[in-house]
Amino acid sequence: MTVGDAYKLEYKTLKDPYTGVEFLKLTDSRGNTIHPYFTQPLFSSNGETILLTSDRTGEWQLYKLDIPDRIITQLTDDRQVHPHTPCLDGRNMIAYYWSGRLLKSVDLETLENGKVEQRPLCRHNTS
Numbered sequence: 001m002t003v004g005d006a007y008k009l010e011y012k013t014l015k016d017p018y019t020g021v022e023f024l025k026l027t028d029s030r031g032n033t034i035h036p037y038f039t040q041p042l043f044s045s046n047g048e049t050i051l052l053t054s055d056r057t058g059e060w061q062l063y064k065l066d067i068p069d070r071i072i073t074q075l076t077d078d079r080q081v082h083p084h085t086p087c088l089d090g091r092n093m094i095a096y097y098w099s100g101r102l103l104k105s106v107d108l109e110t111l112e113n114g115k116v117e118q119r120p121l122c123r124h125n126t127s
Contacts, residue, residue, distance in 0.1 A: 001057050004111050006073040009065070026065060027072070031056030033063075040087040049108065051095050053083040062086055062095055064108050075106045076113065 012025045027033040033054040035042055042051045052063045052072075060083040062075040078099050086097035093108040101119040106112070 001061075001074050003074055003077050003113075006071050009070045009072055011070060026050075026067070027052070027054070030054075031058075034083060036084050036086045040085075041090060042088055043090055044088070044093060044108075045090040049090075049093070051086055051088040051108075053081065053086060055083075062097055062106060064095075073111075075108065075111060076104075078104070078113075 009026065009028055013022055014025050015022050031054050033052055033056065035050065035052055043049065048067050050065050050067065052065055053060050054063055055061075057074070059079055060081045061077065062081060063072050064075055065072045075095060076097070076099075080100040080102075082098040086095055088095050088108075095106050095108060096116065097104055097106070102115055103117040103119070105114045105116050
């Protein structure tokens with residue numbers, strides 16, 4: 001898959017074996033799909049899009065999931081995505097994520113990627 005590749009998901013209603021509570025599974029079993037750290041903003045301001053990371057291509061990449069349409073779209077093609085650090089500006093629909101030492105952005109609507117900042121290389125003086 002590459003940036004912009006999208007496909008429709010089939011949601012599944014499952015039941016927790018311990019509590020019996022029903023829940024909706026939003027993604028399929030292709031690779032591991034996670035939401036970044038729980039303190040990061042991940043939903044669009046209208047609540048219809050969520051930012052996810054997945055290794056379904058063999059490497060961690062960012063994806064947007066349009067919940068009502070059930071469409072998951074790949075946002076990055078980057079070998080150094082840190083899967084637990086992305087966050088979403090839900091009003092402007094721009095995701096920010098770390099790629100190695102670079103802070104990058106991706107527009108969820110145009111899929112345009114950009115470099116925001118580079119973290120300096122830390123060197124410790126041992127003398």
